[in-house]
Amino acid sequence: MNSQSSSTSNLGQEGPETLFTPITHISENRDPYLPYRTLSNEANIAEYTAETDTGVIPKRTITKTGEKASYKLVTFTIDDPENPKNFPLWRKWWCTIVIAVLCLVVALCSSVITPGIEGIQEEFGCNRETALLAITLFVMGFGIGPMAFAPMSEIVGRWIIYATTFFVSLIFLIPQAVAKNIETLLVTRLICGIAMSAPMTLVGGSLADLWKTEERGVPMAFFSAAPFIGPALGPLIGGYLSLAGWRWLFWFQLIVGGVAYILIAFTVPETYAPTILTRRAKRLRKETGDQSYVTEEEIDRRPFGETVKICIMRPFQLLFGELIVLLISVYMSVLYGLLYMFFVAYPIVYGEGKGWARGKTGLMFIPLAIGVILSAACSPLVNKHYLKLSKKYNGNPPPEMRLIPMMLSCWLIPIGLFIFAWCSYPHVHWFGSMIGGFPVGFGFIFLYNSANNYLVDTYQAQAASALAAKTFLRSFWGAVTVLFTTQMYHRLGYQWASTLLAFLALACCAIPFVFFYFGVRIRRHSKFAAPDTPSAGPNDIEKNAAH
Structure with missing residues (x-):
């Protein structure tokens, strides 16, 4: 402050x-x-x-x-002392770590059941696409829940939303573990996904509650890594747990979720x-x-009806009426879809192609997770660079300065996918395709943080709705991708299926550059973007780009 x-x-x-x-x-x-x-x-x-x-x-x-x-x-x-920003440092960090762990558990729950899909098929006599709906519906819940939980938290507070929604999700994990039919499993997975979306929705607000703007670099890195480390660890853990039966994948979620719930409900204040x-x-x-x-x-x-209208309609107004929100949301959706495609692609490449067991296949996600962790560790350096830019613009840098890390790291995603694609021949050593996950994981955090920061700086008072629009599209696309990944890899082949994804990621690399050079002009024609400050005009951007 x-x-x-x-x-x-x-x-x-x-x-x-x-x-x-x-x-x-x-x-x-x-x-x-x-x-x-x-x-x-x-x-x-x-x-x-x-x-x-x-x-x-x-x-x-x-x-x-x-x-x-x-x-x-x-x-x-x-x-x-009652102001969370004045909490002792140890208490701030404890709250931050607990909230990050909660997000990690939620992300883990979305992917840990991947190695158990075959067991679900055999148990209930359903096809693979139906079994994969257990992942799809859960991730779809990530797009539905924020529409309600974010505005609710602005009325009743963060803690009550954390405590009630996560408790509901734990209750609905039990019928998943003891399900007697596929219908029970799928319905409860959707409910669980909606309920578990609350931590992913509220964590940004919780960190903003606790930390001053200039202090948020490192804490935000904890949050940024969780949604990507969780899905990467899920298949690794699930690969070995599934050897004891697919139901243990759900009991595991209940156990780790129960520990996380105790921490958030009894040790983190409002x-x-x-x-x-x-x-x-x-x-x-x-x-x-x-x-x-x-x-x-x-x-x-505001009147309740007006609040509901803003919270439900505004994200879609921004998504379909604002070029910046639309393209940034599309980019993040492509990345999120790639992450969930890997859950299906890896078992195909290593399970079918090399004949590996599920546990060994899960080990191939380790470089992806390491990339995410290392990029999160570099986030404070990115934040330090932004603070230098902020001084250059007298504390009011244009939003486009947030795109610099994205412009540098966007190339890592297609590079990693090209490596994964052309090293995925069954006769090629596994190390080549495995290492392709590292640049993909390393690029995720920089792209994710830059996108969020750009939307926040561009829309300011409307930023919550812009982020909700991005989350909605991202979650639904990520949910759908798992349903057609198997067919895509079988019809195009391992190499060309991954190459198609690489070219898609490569095409998206143009997005940050377009907004960096033309963002000011685009924002001038926006109904919702915040007005430029005198120190952040187009000439400033051009001068900065020249340097």
């Missing part, structure tokens, strides 16, 4: 009827996890981003009945500032009898 010494700040000012006390420690205004969708346009967001000497911001406004009203908007005080301050306002009203202690959540919330 930036210190502000002015005695008459007008940040978030709503009109002549609103007065403010001195505000210090204003947080970054590009935070997409503030309650823009649940509060009216007149609400004073500074209440949630400011620390004040008095703990209140006076507000005079006109009520819906036309009467003048005076309120005391409750804020955090300077160095307030971190969402609006919820914490609303509780404080209620406590102050009760203790003092002064009913003027309020929060914007209590007096300036």
Whole structure:
């Protein structure tokens, strides 16, 4: 947060009827996890981003009945211990690690059943495509859940969503482990996927709650790695667990999920500032009898119908009406689809082609996981470079500066796929095709982080909806890819099937370059993109590109 010494700040000012006390420690205004969708346009967001000497911001406004009203908007005080950003460092890291582990478990659950698909086929007498729906429906849930859980968390807080949804997912893991028919398995997998999407949806907001903008580089690396390490570890662990029977794959999910639930439910507190301050306002009203202690959540919330409309319709407006959101979402969908295609392609290349057992095939995912871990470890360096660029632009770099890591790392994905493709002949040593997973894994994190940051900086107050649009398309495409990967590899052959994917990834490499050089012009014609600051015009981008 930036210190502000002015005695008459007008940040978030709503009109002549609103007065403010001195505000210090204003947080970054590009935070997409503030309650823009649940509060009216007149609400004073500074209440949630400011620390004040008095703990209140006076507000005079006109009520819906036309009467003048005076309120005391409750804020955090300077160095307030209840402000999650002021938690001791060890507590911040504990919360971050627990949340990252929760995301890792969720991602693991999406792929760990892959080696058990054949067992499911044999048990229930279904074809392979039907059995693969156990993966497809689960991942589809990742696209459905965020539409509800993200706005719900802006109303009731993060913790209650974590605790309730993950508990529901654990309950529905039990009928999966004891299922007597394929219908039970598939229906409960969909419900479980929807419920488990909450941690993946809320983790970005939780990290924003805990860490100041300049501190988020390393913590965000923990989060970024989890959604990719989990799917990579799933087939490795599942390959050996499936030897004891496919049902153990679901009991395993229940065990690790239960441990993660205990950690999140009993050791991580509420971190969402609006919820914490609303509780404080209620406590102050009760203790003092002064009913003027309020929060914007209590007096300036949008009508429920309007909130629902924004949360459901806005992501699709952005997805189909904004070129930036559409192409970035398509790119991330291609990458996510590649990841889930590997779950089917590896057993074909190594199981069918080389005659390997499922456990040994799972070992081939290790370079992919190592690539993800190493790229996550490099994330702080990328963040350090961005901070240097930020100084060059006087603290207001254009969103296109977020694309630089993407422009450098996008080539790694097709390189890795080409290596995997042409080393996948049965007579070629396994090391060649296995090592192709390393550049793919290494490129994932830089692409994923750059895409998220670019959407956040471009759309700011609309960023939550932009991210929801990306998640929706990404999840549905990733879910569908597993259904046709087998046919594609059998008809095109191992080499040309992977080559097709490599060329698709290669074509997507043009996307960050297009936006880097033409993003400013595109944003000028956008209805939802945030306006450019004076220090971030097209000339600045061209000068930076020249350097």
